[in-house]
Amino acid sequence: MRTIRILVVDDCDQDREFLSGVARSSAGPHASIDTAATFEKAVSAVARAAYDLILLDDDLGKGTNAFISVVTLRAAGHVSNIIVTGGELREKRRDELSRAGVSEYHVKTELTADIVGRALAA
Numbered sequence: 001m002r003t004i005r006i007l008v009v010d011d012c013d014q015d016r017e018f019l020s021g022v023a024r025s026s027a028g029p030h031a032s033i034d035t036a037a038t039f040e041k042a043v044s045a046v047a048r049a050a051y052d053l054i055l056l057d058d059d060l061g062k063g064t065n066a067f068i069s070v071v072t073l074r075a076a077g078h079v080s081n082i083i084v085t086g087g088e089l090r091e092k093r094r095d096e097l098s099r100a101g102v103s104e105y106h107v108k109t110e111l112t113a114d115i116v117g118r119a120l121a122a
Contacts, residue, residue: 004031004120005049009042009069010057010085015108019055019085026116039064039072046078053119054078055111058086058093070100081119085111 004027010016016035023033034049036042039060046054054073058066066084073082081103086093094105103119 004028004053005051006031006033006116006120007036007042007045007049007051007054008033009036009039009054009060011037011060012057013037015057015085019108019111022111022113023053023055023116026113027120039069042069043072043076046073046076050080051078052080053116054080054082055116056082056084057108058084058097058105066097066102067100070097070102074101081122083111083115083119 006023006027008016008019008023010019020033020035024031034045036045056066056069060069070082084097084102084105085108087108097105106115
């Protein structure tokens with residue numbers, strides 16, 4: 001059985017822990033869930049490993065937002081689904097991120113194991 005690999009990228013420790021828990025609930029105990037607290041660490045992780053899914057914070061601070069992050073991660077070779085999570089959900093923002101290659105955009109606290117499961121199955 002192939003190991004599912006998920007990368008959780010968020011600059012907030014509490015949010016990284018929450019998102020990792022949602023990912024674990026969906027992917028199961030044998031999944032490999034890596035975390036990155038910065039955009040630079042996320043790019044480095046993607047360069048080292050192929051992920052089935054990335055859960056990415058919309059605002060990583062220091063002027064790094066998900067649009068820039070997604071374009072860079074795609075250029076680095078990540079081709080699987082990316083779910084962006086944030087504090088608010090605006091239609092305009094969803095459209096911008098969709099053009100950048102984001103699979104889905106969800107309010108962080110509303111992300112569920114079912115949503116993650118559907119992204120992994122796609």
